[in-house]
Amino acid sequence: MDNNNNSLLSRFESFFEGFIFWSRWVQAPLYTGLIIASFLYLYKFFQELLYMMKYITIWDETEVMIKVLGLVDISMVMNLVVMVTIGGYSIFTSRIDVDMHEDKPLWLEGLDAGQLKIKLATSLASISGVYLLKTFMNYRNEVEKTSTEGVIIEIVIHMVFIISALLLSQTEKITHSYHSSHTLPASDEEEEGEGHH
Structure with a gap:
């Protein structure tokens, strides 16, 4: 009886774990939506x-520069959006087999969740910088229409993005250095084993 119960429990556990693993595909429609948003x-x-x-x-x-900055x-x-779609899908849903593709983007090399966060944070800081530059150009042209408080708020937001990107990159650097210092290559482990003999 106990063996039957254990077998039933084991089968249920396998099914449930398989269901949890399958649930990663719930994200696929979100990435599809991002692709549609890209076309819009x-x-x-x-x-x-x-x-x-x-x-x-x-x-x-100056007006032309402001419009060009809008396009940028x-x-x-x-x-x-492309980074979130491709990077997020390949990390959290399913691996995209493009290793041998000649057009594989450089930013996909060795991409993991931590590096994706850093890339997103730096991208947000860059976007914020472009938007801030556009605001400054507008501010120079139409001082009476742009409040000083609004410009200060945008500067603060931009600095928050930059600091966040720096902190994320520093955290990722510390994490990687910790893992590499605690993980010996196979050859080093063999040499140590031979040294003990």
């Missing part, structure tokens, strides 16, 4: 570009 953002990019082409002759250099902002957000 692509539409927005070309909409802004056509708007620029329409009014380029009547704008001054959109492209950087697109980079962030």
